[in-house]
Amino acid sequence: MRLLPIHTVLPGMKLGRKIYSEEGLVLLAEGVELTQALINRLGKYGVDFIYVADPRTEDIEIPQLLSEETRYKAISEIRNSFRKMMDRSIKNKTAGFIEIGKKFGEIMNLIINDLSSHKDAMIMLTNISVMDDYLYQHSLNVCIYSTVLGMAHGYNRNELMTLGLGSLLHDIGKTQIPYELLRKNAQLTDDEYTCMKKHTEYGFKLLKDEPNIPLLSAHCAFQHHERLNGSGYPRGIHGEDIHEYAKWIGLVDSYDAMTTHRVYRKAMLPHQAMEIIYAGTGSLFEKKKIELFRDKIAIYPLGINVTLSTGEVGTVVSLNPIFPQRPIIRVLQSAEGKQLSAPTDVDLSSKLSVMITAVNG
Structure with a gap:
């Protein structure tokens, strides 16, 4: 799944993680197809980011510290x-x-x-x-x-x-x-x-x-x-x-x-x-x-989109507990702006010449 700002979410995308109500109850379940009305409602009630399903990052698991x-x-x-x-x-x-x-x-x-x-x-x-x-x-x-x-x-x-x-x-x-x-x-x-x-x-x-x-x-x-x-x-x-x-x-x-x-x-x-x-x-x-x-602290949350110093764009797929500022990035878009059919993972803790230059939020 990927973590997207609510203003970039498009109708037809599917929710990757539950949305909870004020009472702590599940309001929207994973897999719900988002409509423009739902997107607008989430934004109105202060949900700035949501997880959406994406086959290229379906292996990302978001830890739930509390049941x-x-x-x-x-x-x-x-x-x-x-x-x-x-x-x-x-x-x-x-x-x-x-x-x-x-x-x-x-x-x-x-x-x-x-x-x-x-x-x-x-x-x-x-x-x-x-x-x-x-x-x-x-x-x-x-x-x-x-x-x-x-x-x-x-x-x-x-x-x-x-x-x-x-x-x-x-x-x-x-x-x-x-x-x-x-x-x-x-x-x-x-x-x-x-x-x-x-x-x-x-x-x-x-x-x-x-x-x-x-x-x-x-x-x-x-x-x-x-x-x-x-x-x-x-x-x-x-x-x-x-x-x-x-x-x-x-x-x-x-x-x-x-x-x-x-x-x-x-x-x-x-x-x-x-x-x-x-x-x-x-x-x-x-x-x-x-x-x-x-x-x-995970300063780059799992699923967030980032731009690398190479010009490539990717998603944070794994955290590095020793060097939190250098997670593993799955490159989804080339420096030329082309969507990659075969994404590759880059471990920033071993590629010290590559840095995160922007978080696409």
Whole structure:
């Protein structure tokens, strides 16, 4: 299959990977023939990229880090719990409720179990082919990224539970922000941004006294927008004053925000987001954390179309865990623009003179 920007998808192409609804249910199955109406609808609901079937790349397998059952349970619990908190906030009632710690603890156990079966897998974009409210899917994405990095870093299960709960609930304070502000389809004004920043304090207050939620998880909600140089919020703390878990979450929160469709802008591709992350090395984010993230993230997702320095165009068919920036490319089009009937694979880790010069997104 190939990963195509939604604006390049043509009627008659067949879907290569499931599309999930807001509830985490399968909305469109693999093999569905796409019509212009379906393509338009997907674009309208924020799906910027989809996988389409292609006989030349039918051997590409996209790893599923979470089972469908775990993904559905996680999204459902995030959605239901966050909506209850939003409703309580609107009605000026106490937002916390005792069930949250137990329910999200059960979800985290499922997530850790699933991810433990894919310890060597590189992190693919987790938001492709999802039609969902940004807040719910973003919470799950950040949890997946953070937990994978925690495993690679060597945290034990108890530490992963604390980090995972902190990442899964890092944005829970946004349930106390006016909904129209969360859904605004333009950049926030200074006053609106000041209001939005309060979600970190709201999140800490919601979580700090919850049974079965570690206090460190509450501090993740409080500190995930703090930065090494003190430029973050809510307290503008520096370096070692920021907890390790909050540093991991702050890094992947920024990455996922950039690579996810927002109502006011299109999603960036992974390599574009990573360039911005790199620019913050030592000032916003710790170098060692960025390096581990770099080694675990697929900056060129499987199925994405790229142009090589030779002028040839191809598709990423295999990832290189040692050199993520040099995957295996299946060349589908010659430098002269001719579609090849017998595509060839080029391993960029052994052809050092050939480089990716553009991602055709």
